[in-house]
Amino acid sequence: xxxxxxxSLEMIRKFIESPTVSRDSNLExxxxxxxxxxxxxxxxxxxxxxxxxxxxIYATLGPADxxxxxxxxxxxVVPIDGQEWHTDPWxxxxxxxxLFGRGTTDMKGFCxxxxxxxxxxxxxxxxxxxxxxxTFEEEINRVGINAILDGIKDFPVRPAMCxxxxxxEMKVVVAHKGKKSIRCRVRGFECHSSxxxxxxxxxxxxxxxxxxxxxxxxxxxxxxxxxxYDIPFTTFSVGVIQGGTALNIVSKDCVFQFxxxxxxxxxxxxxxxRIIRHAREDLEPRMHAVHTDTGITFEIxxxxxxxxxxxDEEIVSVAKRLSQQNDHGKVAFGTEASVISKHxxxxxxxxxxxSIDQAHKPDEFIAIDQVVKCEEFMHRLADSVCES
Numbered sequence: 001x002x003x004x005x006x007x008s009l010e011m012i013r014k015f016i017e018s019p020t021v022s023r024d025s026n027l028e029x030x031x032x033x034x035x036x037x038x039x040x041x042x043x044x045x046x047x048x049x050x051x052x053x054x055x056x057i058y059a060t061l062g063p064a065d066x067x068x069x070x071x072x073x074x075x076x077v078v079p080i081d082g083q084e085w086h087t088d089p090w091x092x093x094x095x096x097x098x099l100f101g102r103g104t105t106d107m108k109g110f111c112x113x114x115x116x117x118x119x120x121x122x123x124x125x126x127x128x129x130x131x132x133x134x135t136f137e138e139e140i141n142r143v144g145i146n147a148i149l150d151g152i153k154d155f156p157v158r159p160a161m162c163x164x165x166x167x168x169e170m171k172v173v174v175a176h177k178g179k180k181s182i183r184c185r186v187r188g189f190e191c192h193s194s195x196x197x198x199x200x201x202x203x204x205x206x207x208x209x210x211x212x213x214x215x216x217x218x219x220x221x222x223x224x225x226x227x228x229y230d231i232p233f234t235t236f237s238v239g240v241i242q243g244g245t246a247l248n249i250v251s252k253d254c255v256f257q258f259x260x261x262x263x264x265x266x267x268x269x270x271x272x273x274r275i276i277r278h279a280r281e282d283l284e285p286r287m288h289a290v291h292t293d294t295g296i297t298f299e300i301x302x303x304x305x306x307x308x309x310x311x312d313e314e315i316v317s318v319a320k321r322l323s324q325q326n327d328h329g330k331v332a333f334g335t336e337a338s339v340i341s342k343h344x345x346x347x348x349x350x351x352x353x354x355s356i357d358q359a360h361k362p363d364e365f366i367a368i369d370q371v372v373k374c375e376e377f378m379h380r381l382a383d384s385v386c387e388s
Contacts (some may be wrong), residue, residue, distance in 0.1 A: 001115070001360050006247075007116045007119075008093075008112065008113045008116045008152075008371060008375055009099075009119075009371075011105065011112040011113065011115055011116040012092060012099065012108065012109055012112040012113070012202075012371070013051065013092040014032065015029065015075075015103035015108040015109075015111060015112040016090065016091070016092045016102065016103055016104060016108060017090055018032065018074050019077075019090050019102075020075050020077055020103070020136075021076065021078070021079050021080075021088060021137075021264055022076040022077070022078065022079075022137055022139040022140045023079070023136075023140075025053045025054055025056065026054050026076055026350075027053065027055055029075055030055045030057050030071075030075065030134070030136075031045060033057050033115060033132075033134060034046060034057060034316055037059050037118065037132075038289040040118055040119060040122055041122075042059050042060075042061055042122075043059070044057050044058065044059035044119070044132075045057070045058045045151060046058065047147040047148055047150075047151040048147075048353035049073075049136070049137075049143070049144075049147070050162045050368050053254055054076075054136040054137065054144070055133070055136060055147075056133070056134060056135040056136055056144040056147045056148045056151075057133075057134050058131065058132065058133050058134075058148050058151065058152060059131065059132045059195070060129050060130075060131050060133075060228035060311070061118060061121050061122055061126055061129060061130045061132070062121070062122075062126025062127070062128065062130060062385070063126065063127070063128075063129050063285060064129065064157065065157055066128055066129055067129075067157055067158065067160030067161075067164065068128050068129030068130055068131055068157045068159055068160060068385070069128070069129075069131065069159060069160070069161055069162070069318070069381070069385070070130075070131040070132070070133050070159035070161070070162040070163070070165045070340075070346070071110075071114045071130060071131070071132055071133070071162075071163055071165065072132075072133040072134070072135070072145070072162055072163070072165070072336060072337075072340065072348075073107050073110050073111040073133075073134055073135070073164060073165045073166070073352070074107060074111075074134070074135045074136070074137075074138030074139070074144065074145075074336060075108070075110075075111065075135065075136060076136050076137055076138055076140075076144070077102050077103040077106065077108070077139065078102075078106075078139050078359075078360045080102055080362070081228050083361075083362035084362055085362045085363055086362075086363055087096055087099060087100045087101070087363065088101075089102040089362075089364070090102065092104070094368070097367060097368050097369070098243070098365040098366065098367055098368065099365060099366050099367075099368060099371065100363060100364065100365045101261070101364065102238075102364055103363075103364070104354065104358075104364055104365055104366040104368075105167045105194035105353075105354030105356075105358045105359055105364055105365065105366045106167055106354070106356075106359035106360065106364070107165055107166050107167060107360075108164070109165075109352075109353050109354055109366045109371065109374070109385075110166075110167075110352040110353055110354075110374060111134055111165065113371065113374045113378060114132065114165065114267075115132065116379065117316055117375075117378040117381075117382065118132075120379075120382055121382055121385075121386065123282070124382055124386035124387065124388050125386055125387035126354060126383060126385055126386055126387070127386065127387050127388055128384075128385040129385075130381070130385060133145070133148050133162075135147070135336065136151070138301070138335075142302075142304055142336055142339055144334040145247050145339050145340060145343075146339065146343060148342065149339070149343050149344040149369065158294050158344075158346070159346055160314075160346070160347075161313075161314060161315035161318065161346060161347050162337070162340050162341075162344075162346050162347070162348040162349075163315070163319055163348070163350075163351050163352075164335050164336055164337040164340065164348060164349070164350050164351075164352070165350075165351065165352030165353070165374075166333075166335045166337070166350050166352050166356075167352055167353065167354075167356050167358070167359060167366075168329075168331070168350050168351055168352055169353070169354070169355055169370065170323050170325075170351060170352070170353055170370065170373045170374060170377060171323070171325055171328075171329055171351065172316065172319045172320050172323055172325050172327075172328040172329070172349055172350075172351050172352035173307075173328065173329050173330065173331050173337075173349060173351065173363045174303055174307070174308075174309040174310075174311055174316055174329070174330065174349055175228070175264060175306070175307050175308045175309065175326045175330040175383050176306065176307045176330060176331045176332065176333060176334055176337070176338065176350070177229070177234070177261040177262055177263060177264075177306055177331075177332050177333075177334060178261070178262050178264070178268055178303070178304055178305045178306030178307075178333060178334065178338060179259055179260070179261045179262070179303060179304055179334050180260055180262075180268050180272060180300065180302075180303040181257065181258070181259040181270070181300070181301040181302045181303065182257065182258055182259065182260065182298055182299065182300055182301060182369075183255065183256075183257050183298070183299040183301050184206070184209065184255065184256055184257070184258065184296065184297070184298055184299075185254075185255050185279070185296070185298075185299070186202040186203075186205050186206045186209070186243075186253070186254045186255070186295075186296050187252065187253060187293075187294050187295050187296070187297075188200035188201055188202030188203075188250065188251055188253065188254070188287070188294055189203060189250075189252065189290065189291035189293065190207060190249055190250050190251065191249075191276060192247075192248065192249065192250070192252050193247070193248040193249060193250055194248075195250075196250050196282075198213070198290070199250035199290070199291075200250070200287050200290050200291055200294045201210070201245055201250045201251055202232070202244075202251045202252055202253050202254035202292065203243045203244055203251040203254045204251075205283055205287060206241070206243060206254040206256055206276065207253070207294070207374060208283060209275070209278070209283060210241075210256065210280060211257075212236050212275070212278050213236050213238065213258055213275060214238075216236060216271070216274060216275065217236035217237075217260075218258075218273070220233045220234040220235070220266075221235075222231050226265070226330070228329060228330040229263070229331070229332055230331070230332055231243065231332045233263065234260060234261065234262040234263050234266045234271070235260065235261050235332075236258065236259070236260045237258060237259055237261075238257070238258040239257055239258065239259065240256060240257040240258055241254070241255070241256035241257075242254070242255050242256070243255065243256075248266025257301065261334070262306060262331060263306065264306035264307070264308035268303070268305075272298075275344055276297075276298060279296040279298075280296075283296060283302070284296060304334050304338055304339060305338045305339065305341075305342045306333075306334075306338055307335065307337045307338035307341055307348070307350070308341075309337075309341060309347055309348060309349055310347075312326060312372075313347040314347070315347045315348065315349050316328060316349055317358055318384075319349045319351045321380070321384075322351075322377050322380045322381055322384070323373075323377055324380075328349075331350070331356070333356055335350055337349065337350050351377075352374070353366060353370035353371060353373060354366040354370050355367075355369070355370075360371055364375065
């Protein structure tokens with residue numbers, strides 16, 4: 001990287017060296033962004049959570065009476081707990097054409113590069129505004145983007161379109177799957193294992209429900225596919241299970257967590273109701289026949305909608321022009337883009353540096369050539385929205 005790239009590099013360094021694990025506060029980084037923009041004469045809006053421990057930030061560069069383009073991303077990162085890193089995850093390390101550090105790819109790299117271009121955007125004079133929207137808790141429940149969307153809903157002018165810079169190797173993504181994650185609690189009736197038929201085994205009924213979920217998953221894998229996705233069908237996965245106290249006791253409780261990641265065409269509520277209906281109509285009657293104080297409950301842990309932006313939307317052609325791509329794609333992982341599109345009613349695509357293959361892993365990195373491509377993207381953006 002040459003000297004002209006230093007501002008991007010140093011901004012990435014600043015972001016990485018401000019640990020913002022989702023469970024912790026991100027206020028230090030948000031305050032830095034606010035102060036940095038204030039130094040450029042830009043007033044930012046900070047939207048805090050109820051506990052005042054985390055915040056999202058929104059700012060407009062250029063004329064406030066025009067819609068413009070929002071560049072969006074999240075400031076939080078996943079934990080490093082249990083991971084074996086070969087570099088300090090909270091220090092930016094350049095080696096072998098890569099920048100190592102937690103969040104380099106997912107997705108502080110994009111946010112930092114976008115912010116580092118603020119002086120250039122302002123210096124060249126913006127005819128069309130650029131909005132920054134940087135959020136908290138994307139990695140948990142995406143409440144941070146809702147804080148921005150709720151905060152700006154009554155603004156006289158809102159963004160006309162949005163680019164979320166999640167890692168896509170600077171390819172334009174118009175669609176991704178939605179997700180619903182659920183905690184299921186099975187309450188049985190315990191007894192000595194020698195009297196098993198007089199009890200209700202929570203683990204066994206949980207296993208029956210898990211087997212049903214697996215069957216539903218098989219229906220989708222054998223059904224209609226959308227080959228534009230790497231995994232071209234709706235998927236189900238059981239990730240955590242706990243239950244039982246001893247081998248010689250029929251288990252009273254079993255708790256498991258499952259999720260499904262659905263194509264835009266598949267209604268998540270229909271999928272959820274299909275599982276609940278099986279529990280209510282098949283499993284619970286058999287449980288109640290043995291003991292009435294038994295049952296199955298479901299709790300939604302988190303959810304986000306699928307993204308399905310019409311390829312004919314203006315933002316798609318804009319993003320293709322800026323990234324110099326001729327086509328667009330679809331991905332399995334989820335982003336805030338779907339919330340911006342559905343909740344905010346702002347046409348949105350995903351286009352950002354780095355590969356999702358590096359996200360959430362030890363020794364996370366972003367290739368320097370991806371940083372350069374993102375910088376070139378920002379220069380083309382300046383050419384398209386600035387006076388000079």
